[in-house]
Amino acid sequence: MFYKPGSHRENGFKRDPFKAFVSPRPIGWISTINEHGQSNLAPYSFFNAVSADPPCVMFASGGRMDGKGKKDSQINAEQTGEFVCSIVGHDQREAMNQTSIHLPYGEDEMPNAGLEGEASKLVKPLRVKNAPVHLECKYMQSIQMPCWHEGRENWVIFGEVVGIHVDPKIIKDGLVDVTLYQPVSRLGYMDYSAVTELFQMDRPD
Numbered sequence: 001m002f003y004k005p006g007s008h009r010e011n012g013f014k015r016d017p018f019k020a021f022v023s024p025r026p027i028g029w030i031s032t033i034n035e036h037g038q039s040n041l042a043p044y045s046f047f048n049a050v051s052a053d054p055p056c057v058m059f060a061s062g063g064r065m066d067g068k069g070k071k072d073s074q075i076n077a078e079q080t081g082e083f084v085c086s087i088v089g090h091d092q093r094e095a096m097n098q099t100s101i102h103l104p105y106g107e108d109e110m111p112n113a114g115l116e117g118e119a120s121k122l123v124k125p126l127r128v129k130n131a132p133v134h135l136e137c138k139y140m141q142s143i144q145m146p147c148w149h150e151g152r153e154n155w156v157i158f159g160e161v162v163g164i165h166v167d168p169k170i171i172k173d174g175l176v177d178v179t180l181y182q183p184v185s186r187l188g189y190m191d192y193s194a195v196t197e198l199f200q201m202d203r204p205d
């Protein structure tokens with residue numbers, strides 16, 4: 001079958017399947033700090049690495065549900081020029097979900113979810129203690145995307161990774177073994193997956 005974006009209901013879908021098609025998506029657990037020194041943490045599954053040399057990442061923010069502008073993570077990253085992306089392992093899944101709560105601007109989701117922050121080395125935002133990997137990032141730029149909903153905004157926020165923390169427990173023979181922390185990713189609807197199995201393939205040339 002073929003359908004145009006936005007016409008999923010007329011084509012028999014109960015809910016928009018787009019995010020189920022583009023899956024699994026890694027989750028960037030984005031911590032930021034605002035100009036008053038208040039911390040913020042939230043998960044973003046429109047998140048990915050976009051280059052490796054230098055390593056750069058992006059997260060995309062859909063704007064606040066009440067239509068009142070940008071989400072806190074974007075505001076803070078743009079304001080103070082830094083963010084940290086903690087990687088979500090299977091052990092962090094419940095706490096990660098808890099940090100998606102919409103607290104008033106300036107209130108920190110980290111203690112609210114029973115999490116502790118740890119100082120970063122090169123940037124001010126705290127990283128999530130016990131997460132297997134942390135990417136310390138310098139904000140690069142934001143690009144505004146089209147948005148179908150009047151009064152709402154879609155943005156992509158880019159950052160360069162300037163420092164990386166890795167839990168030594170996930171390193172085996174000089175390689176990262178993702179099965180030791182089982183990165184959690186987002187599928188469609190309310191579905192998630194965790195990496196528990198791997199297979200290898202050699203490139204053709």
Ligand SMILES: Cc1cc2nc3c(=O)[nH]c(=O)nc-3n(C[C@H](O)[C@H](O)[C@H](O)COP(=O)(O)O)c2cc1C
Nearest residue numbers: 042043044045046060061062071072073100101102
């Ligand atoms: C697993 C997961 C992934 C999410 N991914 C996104 C996303 O990619 N973009 C987005 O705008 N919101 C996403 N959300 C919702 C935000 O986390 C939520 O709106 C949060 O309150 C934003 O916080 P902030 O305003 O402190 O940045 C996601 C929520 C969950 C649980």
